[in-house]
Amino acid sequence: MKNVVITGSTRGIGFYMAREFLSAGCNVTLSGRGEDLAAAAHNELKPFEGKYIYIPCNVREKASLQNLWDASYKQWGSVDIWINNAGQNTPYKFSWETGETYTENVIMTNITGMVYGSQVAAVGMLKQGHGAIYSMEGLGSDNMIQLKTILYGTTKHALRYFMKGLAKELEGTGVIAGRLSPGMMLTDFITKTPDGDPSEVLGDEKFKKVFNIIADKPETVASFFIPRILSNTRNDVLIAWMTNAKAGWRFMTAGFRKGKLI
Numbered sequence: 655m656k657n658v659v660i661t662g663s664t665r666g667i668g669f670y671m672a673r674e675f676l677s678a679g680c681n682v683t684l685s686g687r688g689e690d691l692a693a694a695a696h697n698e699l700k701p702f703e704g705k706y707i708y709i710p711c712n713v714r715e716k717a718s719l720q721n722l723w724d725a726s727y728k729q730w731g732s733v734d735i736w737i738n739n740a741g742q743n744t745p746y747k748f749s750w751e752t753g754e755t756y757t758e759n760v761i762m763t764n765i766t767g768m769v770y771g772s773q774v775a776a777v778g779m780l781k782q783g784h785g786a787i788y789s790m791e792g793l794g795s796d797n798m799i800q801l802k803t804i805l806y807g808t809t810k811h812a813l814r815y816f817m818k819g820l821a822k823e824l825e826g827t828g829v830i831a832g833r834l835s836p837g838m839m840l841t842d843f844i845t846k847t848p849d850g851d852p853s854e855v856l857g858d859e860k861f862k863k864v865f866n867i868i869a870d871k872p873e874t875v876a877s878f879f880i881p882r883i884l885s886n887t888r889n890d891v892l893i894a895w896m897t898n899a900k901a902g903w904r905f906m907t908a909g910f911r912k913g914k915l916i
């Protein structure tokens with residue numbers, strides 16, 4: 655079974671991907687900036703005791719990512735799958751209104767952290783002779799421009815460029831690189847501001863209407879991703895949950911959809 659490392663897996667899609675990999679029999683390293691996982695998260699992973707570890711890692715620091723690799727390698731003997739999932743949003747504001755700290759956070763986490771993570775994983779995987787590196791796409795990866803979200807979109811646009819380039823650089827080495835596209839999900843990322851307050855979008859009826867049609871729970875998206883990641887051998891793959899066709903179908907059948915996410 656595969657040994658997996660996921661950055662930013664204390665909650666949201668990262669956590670549910672970890673749980674899904676564990677259910678599939680993998681060994682998993684979870685990580686985030688805190689000293690440990692929350693008790694509730696450990697509790698949810700109780701059936702998998704001995705199959706997972708938690709290593710603190712702030713993706714903004716390359717040494718922290720190197721430690722994540724080293725500790726995982728030591729624990730599991732190899733790292734077969736590395737996922738750059740850690741991500742931050744900015745407050746819902748025009749780009750010029752966005753403060754310096756938020757601007758720096760989103761770029762340092764979503765671009766620098768993803769690049770550092772990929773560098774660390776690529777070096778380790780080239781040395782061990784195999785492995786797969788994935789990064790989590792988001793709004794902007796496909797060029798879509800959404801007002802008051804363009805700083806975040808800029809980072810996810812850069813992520814696609816980098817990962818496609820990385821896949822080319824890795825061609826023929828035995829190590830592959832790919833991307834995961836989750837669509838919209840009900841996580842803290844959407845419902846909270848970067849400071850943990852209720853997000854402005856929760857008061858926006860138009861946003862809520864679209865979100866309830868198009869979004870999903872992270873558990874649902876994770877259960878779609880994991881079998882596809884485990885069976886994938888193709889370089890430069892895009893594993894996408896919410897395709898244009900699926901989104902179109904959701905809007906067409908919106909009137910019949912029961913239950914609301916927010």
Ligand SMILES: NC(=O)c1ccc[n+]([C@@H]2O[C@H](COP(=O)([O-])OP(=O)(O)OC[C@H]3O[C@@H](n4cnc5c(N)ncnc54)[C@H](OP(=O)(O)O)[C@@H]3O)[C@@H](O)[C@H]2O)c1
Pocket residue numbers: 661662663664665666667668685686687688711712713714739740741742763767790791792793836837838839840841842843844872
């Ligand atoms: N939710 C959506 O609709 C959506 C849509 C498209 C793409 N995405 C992408 O999916 C990924 C996960 O998002 P989510 O929705 O699951 O968000 P989330 O619930 O807010 O989770 C974010 C995760 O990233 C971690 N994190 C944040 N900054 C970090 C840093 N500097 N170093 C290490 N870990 C860090 C957090 O851990 P700690 O706070 O414990 O450090 C947490 O585990 C992100 O890349 C996001 O851009 C989300």
